[in-house]
Amino acid sequence: MAGDNANGDDGRRAGRRSTVLKAAGLTLAGTLVLGIAAAGWAYWHLNSNIKSVDINSALGDDRPPRAVTTPTPSGTASAPASPSTSPSPLPSGSLNILVLGSDSRSGKENQALGGGSSTGARSDTAMVVHLDAGRTKATVVSIPRDTLVTRPSCPLPSGGSTAVAYGAMFNSAYSVGGAVCAVKTVESITNVRMDHYIEIDFSGFAKLVDALGGVTVTTDEDIDDQDSHLRLDAGTHELDGTQALALARTRHGIGDGSDLGRIGLQQKLVKALLEQIASTDLLSHPTQLYDVADAVTGSLTTDTGLDSLTELMRFGESLKGLPADRTTTVTMPVVQAPSDRNRVVAEEPEASALWESLR
Incomplete structure (x- = not known):
């Protein structure tokens, strides 16, 4: 028992x-x-x-030639491969990317950050980012929005096209024809092919800075701009998203009050953001990584070559050898426009030599 x-x-x-x-x-x-x-x-x-615009189809073949690109040699860094495929080499050729900061006032968040009319948008910030072959150096060229240019005829989504405009402000291209016209205008004044297009709006920029935990920027002079609602003493400051956006939009009360002073602040901000991203171990903090990714993609418009998370991750992976201190920021050489002292025109031959160096 x-x-x-x-x-x-x-x-x-x-x-x-x-x-x-x-x-x-x-x-x-x-x-x-x-x-x-x-x-x-x-x-x-x-x-x-992610939102996208099919710029290649809209503009067709009447564009500057593409730069010759070369894949990385076999055995170097490559994107993760699926078990059934061999590793695909990451692209390493030179690239030119038009990056626009849009002052769109659509949506409650953008209206709160930007103010003004709720209709229409302009390219408040325009930068051509050139990545050297090998992706180890970058040059960021700012184009002043007050530059007078010949705006080419641009195709419209609804059919037809805009008229050629002489002596038009550069940022009007985006207003009349969106991303397609902005790209075509940049290519017409630079004769440089824009391989990609990236646009981020007000709220997205502010969210990105907040997701990164802020950004540290040093200003050389006091700032008191009633339009951007920013007041800072000269010195080093930790800025949140709203303050960083205000800094990017500040032009009054610094320098001569022109767009050139604002560009200087924007370039400081770009470098500070790159340094912040480089110093933040996002892979060890999945929640913060998701917040950063959500902030970026939520307010992003790209060309169709970068309009998926896979393509963006692959593009980002190709830049992992690019340190923040190898990024040079410059402004397209300009002089006061003879027809309007409040506007500028490209200074030649310096401007053409700069664009030539990026081809």
């Missing part, structure tokens, strides 16, 4: 262990399923955030 009791106890204990193991297995399986579902949802959400 004692033996029977022992056998019964062992059977009950084995049954309990089996039940516990099954419950643990089900819990683990459920956790894995939820984790995979959450990761899938996050990817879908970030990917669906």
Whole structure:
């Protein structure tokens, strides 16, 4: 009888262990399923955030030639491959990217940050980012928005095209023809092919800075701009997203009050952001990484070559050898416009020599 009791106890204990193991297995399986579902949802959400414009189709072949690109040699850094495919080399050729900061006032967040009319938009900030072959150096060229240019005829989404405009302000291209006209105008004045287009609006920029935990910027003079609502003493400051955006928009009360003074502040801000990103270990902080990715993709418009999370990640991976201190910021050489002292025109031959160096 004692033996029977022992056998019964062992059977009950084995049954309990089996039940516990099954419950643990089900819990683990459920956790894995939820984790995979959450990761899938996050990817879908970030990917669906991105808006795009098919610039290549809109502009056709009447454009400057593409730069010759070369893949990285076999065995160097490459994107992760699926088990059924061999590693694909990351692109390493030179690239020119038009980056616009849009002062769109659409949506409550942009209106709160930008003020003004809720209709229309302009390219408040325009930079041509040139990546050298090898992706180890970069040059960022700012184009003053007050530059007078010949704005070419641009195709419209609704059909037809805009008229050629002589002596038009550079930032009017975006107003009349959106991203397509902005790209075509830049290519017409530089004779440099824009391989990609990236646009971020007010709220996206502010969210990005906040997601990174702020940005540290040093100003050389006191700032008191009633339009951007920014007051800073000369010195080093830790800025949140709203303050950083105000700094990017500040032009009054610094220098001569022109757009050139604002460009100087924007270039400081770009370098400070690059340094902040380089110093932040996002991979070790998944929540912060998601917040940064959500801030970027949520207010991003790209060309169709960068309009998916996979393409953006691959592009970012190709830049991992580019340190912040190898980025040079310059402004397109300009002089006061003869027709309007409040406007500028390209200074030649210096401007053409600068663009030539980026081809």
